[in-house]
Amino acid sequence: MSDLLRQLVEMSRYLGDPSRTYAILGEGNSSARIDSDTFYVKASGTTLSTIDESGFVAVSIPKVMGILEDESAGDDEVTQVLKDALVDAKEKRRPSVETMLHAFLLTIPEYKFIGHTHPTFTNMLLCSKHSREACAGRIFPDHIVSMGHRSVFVPYVDPGLVLAREVKRQFERFVEAEGVLPKAILMQNHGLITMGDSPKAVTSCTDMTEKVSQIIVGTYALGGPNFMSEKDVARIHTRPDEHYRIKSIAG
Numbered sequence: 001m002s003d004l005l006r007q008l009v010e011m012s013r014y015l016g017d018p019s020r021t022y023a024i025l026g027e028g029n030s031s032a033r034i035d036s037d038t039f040y041v042k043a044s045g046t047t048l049s050t051i052d053e054s055g056f057v058a059v060s061i062p063k064v065m066g067i068l069e070d071e072s073a074g075d076d077e078v079t080q081v082l083k084d085a086l087v088d089a090k091e092k093r094r095p096s097v098e099t100m101l102h103a104f105l106l107t108i109p110e111y112k113f114i115g116h117t118h119p120t121f122t123n124m125l126l127c128s129k130h131s132r133e134a135c136a137g138r139i140f141p142d143h144i145v146s147m148g149h150r151s152v153f154v155p156y157v158d159p160g161l162v163l164a165r166e167v168k169r170q171f172e173r174f175v176e177a178e179g180v181l182p183k184a185i186l187m188q189n190h191g192l193i194t195m196g197d198s199p200k201a202v203t204s205c206t207d208m209t210e211k212v213s214q215i216i217v218g219t220y221a222l223g224g225p226n227f228m229s230e231k232d233v234a235r236i237h238t239r240p241d242e243h244y245r246i247k248s249i250a251g
């Protein structure tokens with residue numbers, strides 16, 4: 001097994017560990033970039049907690065990306081593209097239905113590993129009537145260190161192709177407005193995506209997102225979250241010692 005695949009298996013099992021309640025059964029998926037043209041993604045029907053190297057398939061990034069730009073493409077085209085994009089033409093397994101959003105995120109050179117999960121407390125926020133407001137702010141310094149000063153929020157759309165297009169749209173809007181790459185994407189009525197250059201960056205951001213979400217859920221019993229001011233958030237976001245901590249946490 002290659003070192004990359006070993007790291008991806010370890011990261012995926014961590015995210016799928018039942019004690020963490022980030023994903024159960026077939027929930028969630030993960031990926032890692034092999035080179036600028038190809039990546040490993042979880043095969044459809046596999047389970048994160050018990051996955052091994054046979055649970056991943058190698059897929060072409062440009063072949064998958066073509067369908068995101070094709071406005072006329074629908075479900076039939078998705079099935080065909082996911083088949084055609086397999087690096088090994090004899091491969092019988094199918095890539096995850098969320099392969100398209102992984103492909104898009106892995107076109108960003110700074111991201112090498114992607115983890116997508118449905119963590120319980122994070123989904124309490126994302127499935128609530130206050131999802132946008134609850135996910136908008138920052139509540140303590142380590143929240144900013146692990147998740148950045150802001151996250152991408154994606155309103156609910158149909159999973160698969162439509163979701164991948166919406167993630168791309170909201171991601172590009174975020175980068176243009178904020179001038180930095182996000183560390184986390186929060187999808188309404190769905191779940192979380194964390195991105196990074198190492199498995200540790202992905203798992204740390206997932207861990208902190210879930211911890212923060214648990215605290216925010218609790219604050220609604222006491223009048224709601226007391227979000228930090230923009231000035232205080234910006235201060236943590238730009239402090240050199242905090243940047244050092246971000247690097248250490250990301251491994």
Ligand SMILES: [Zn+2]
Nearest residue numbers: 028116190191
């Ligand atoms: Zn999902």
